Amino acid sequence: MSRLHIALSSLRSKVILIFFAMLIVPFLLFAYYTHVKAIEGISNANTSVSHSFLIQARQNFEIYLSRLNDQLNDLIGNKQLQDLLEKPPSGLEEERAFTVNMLTFLNQQSSAVDAFRVHLYPLPPGSYGDYMYTIGASDILNQEKWFRLAMNTISPLWHLSMPSNGRYAKPLLTYSKRFTGLYDRDPRAIISADISEDQLRRYFSPSGNIAGQKLLLLDENGQVIYDSSANEWTGEPEIAERFNILTAGTEISETLVIDGQKYLASRLKLDSQPWYLVSLSPLSELTGSIDEINRLMLIFLVAYLLCCVGVVIYLTSQFTQPIVRLVQLMRKAEKGHFHHQSAWSHRNDEVGWLYRGFISLTTQIETLIEEASRAEWKKKELEFQVLSHQINPHFLYNTLESIRWKAETLGRSDISEMVAALGNLLRLSLNQGKEITTLRREIEQLKAYVQIEQARMGQNIRILYSIEPELLSLPFLRLLLQPLVENAIQHSIRDNFEQGKILISAYRVKDDIVIDIIDNGNGIPKETLDKLHLDIRKEALQSTGTKGVGLRNVNERLALYFGDAYRLQIQSSSDSGTTITLKHPVMKMENPQLNQESPESAAVL
Structure with missing residues (x-):
């Protein structure tokens, strides 16, 4: 009995009982009468209109199917596609090349086909294992009924697929056809076009x-x-x-x-x-007998109005007034007054739950405010610690400056110059903790590094700079050039400083800064170069030993910041040396203070 009492006392139960008594029973009688009259009054005009609409939809869809077939035929007749499918690849490298070329071709040409997506399955599929695996169809495709039918007939086929997962887990209507070469009857591939529900909805x-x-x-x-x-x-x-x-x-x-x-x-x-x-x-x-329905509706509305008056009086006294009071308490809470113990209600319906929930919510808000205050205090403590730790780099700069001054006092200009270069290198490398510097500062850091290397090795390093002046002020990701030049010094010209030289050239190509690091050394060993050309994100760090670590680091950071299109390009041979091409996008200057150094010349020796 207690559970039944609680269920009947809830707001939802009361509303259901009231509106069932006032609306559901009369509507059941009215709905039966309307249903009978609707069946009798179905309009022939509706059938005529529907038929005309279907004729127009059929015409539009037939045009679309014809156009889709022509678009696929144009794609099949493309000479580039026919050349790619002329013969199966004979090895793993040819398979990989075929996969890249075919996917690139489909990506470029499929936009001309009015379909959700276009698939191409070479025949026989077993000779294109890498490509079939890449498109996710290597294991199950030959088992599908539609594919076996498409392989054995030249007529176009349609089939419906119901994918349950993936990026497009909706039904797809697929148009497939097998095609041969342009000048022979040898089956080349099966081309499929998926039509999504969005495209069908147009018609x-x-x-x-x-x-x-x-x-x-x-x-x-x-x-x-x-x-x-x-x-x-x-x-x-x-x-x-x-x-x-x-x-x-x-x-x-x-x-x-x-x-x-x-x-x-x-x-x-x-x-x-x-x-x-x-x-x-x-x-x-599709109902008829509008006049009779209107007369019944008028009688119903009069009775409904009288019932609504009683419902309004009841709802106002039982629900509206308590909710208005709760709104007033919420407005006080917005001003910071959270202590409303008098708002507690012992009602067992939804109104009572709202009051108790409001008190619980205000209590939690007070707790969160106290926790936020404590968190803000901890944040200020951490900020103070960060400011304190910023003193350490300045202390190191001052220490290096003192060493340089003492070296000059003792007449050791070589030590003074080396310490000055080290301090400059440290300052430019840290860059105030920011990842983005300017090309000018990057070049300065490179020169400081070269100066230190010359002093350390006791050899003169011949390095030339050819840089377009307007590029010096552009933003540039820090610590990109120094590892590349270090690699050139350590692995290319170190054995022949007298004849070895390095050229740094920077120029702009559209929206990219292109920098070439060219040396005339012995080049990068072939096995190291082959490993560097692999996707370094999938290579273990020790895969190339100690050689190439700087190149992989720069390559990784470029790809991480700007995408795979900005990976390093490396050309190397034992006869002509090594050329490393670095592309960097032109970025907007966000901190003008980075560009306050004096300009440099276009070519500096």
Whole structure:
């Protein structure tokens, strides 16, 4: 008894009981009368309008199918595609090259096909293992019925797929056809075009004049291959059995009962395909006898108005006033007044739950405010610690400056110059903790490094700079050039400082800064260069030993910041030395203070 009392005392139960007594019972009687009159008053005009609409939709869709077929034929006749499929690859390298070239071609050409996406499956698929694996069709494709049929016939095929996962987990209608070479009859591949529900909706959307109207596309077996109502019936076998009546003749109008609802079905057969276009209009929406219904509606409205007056009085006293009081308490809470213990309510319905929830919420807000205050205090303590740690680099700069001054005092200019270069290198490398510097500062850091290396090795390093002046002020990712020049010194010209030289050139190509680091040394060993050309993100750090670490680091940072298009390009041979090309996008200057150094000349020796 106690549970029944609590259920009946809830706001939802009260509303259900009140509106059931006032609305549901009268509406049941009214709905029965309306239903009978609607069946009697179905308008022939609706059938005529639906039929005209289907004719127009069929014409538009037939045009689309013809255009899609022409677009695929144009793609099949493309000489580049035919050349790629002329013969199967003979090795792993050719397979990889084929995969890259084919995917690039499809990516460029598929935009000309009015379809959701385009697939191409070379024949035989076993000779293109790398490509089939890349597109995710290596294991299951040969087992699918549609693929086996497409391999054995030259006629285009249609099939419906119902993907349950992936980026597009919705039904897809696929058009597939096998094609041969332009000058022979050897099967080359199967091309498929997926048509999504968004594309079908352009041709098969209900007119919108009738609520609940559906537009279906059926195949010759009565299976639904498109449903305008979010594909509710698409691909359902049990639904296909109910539409068997619609698979005879070219034009038909029938009354169907589906899931307990009656529909007026208008059907039209397509010319180019054995498909049927069906319009389903709920009979409950096609009512007649408007005058009689209006008279009954007037009587109902008078009775409904009287009932509503009583409902308003009851709702105002039982629900509106308590909610208004709760709103007032919430407004006080907005001003910071959270102590409202008097707001507690012992009601067992939703209003009582709102009051108790409000008190619980204000209590949690007070707790969160206290926690936020403590967190803010901790944040200030951490900020103070960060400011304190910033003193350490300045201390190091001052120490290096003192060493340089003492070296000059003792007449050791070589030590003074080396310490000055080290301090400058440290200052430019730290860059105040920022990743972005300018090309000018990057060049200065490089010169400081070269100066230190010359002093350390006791050898003169011949390095030339050819830099367009307007590039010096552009933003540049720090610590890119020094590792590359270090690699050139250590692995290319170190054994021959007298003849070895390095050229640094920087120029702009469209929206990129292009920098070439060229040396005339012995070049990078072939095995190291081959490993560097692999995707370094998948290579273990020790894969190339100690050689190439700087190159991989720069390559990794460029790809991480700007994408794979900005990876290093390396050309090396034992005869002509090594050329490393670095591309860096032109970025907008966010901190003008980085560009306050004096300008440098275009070519500096």
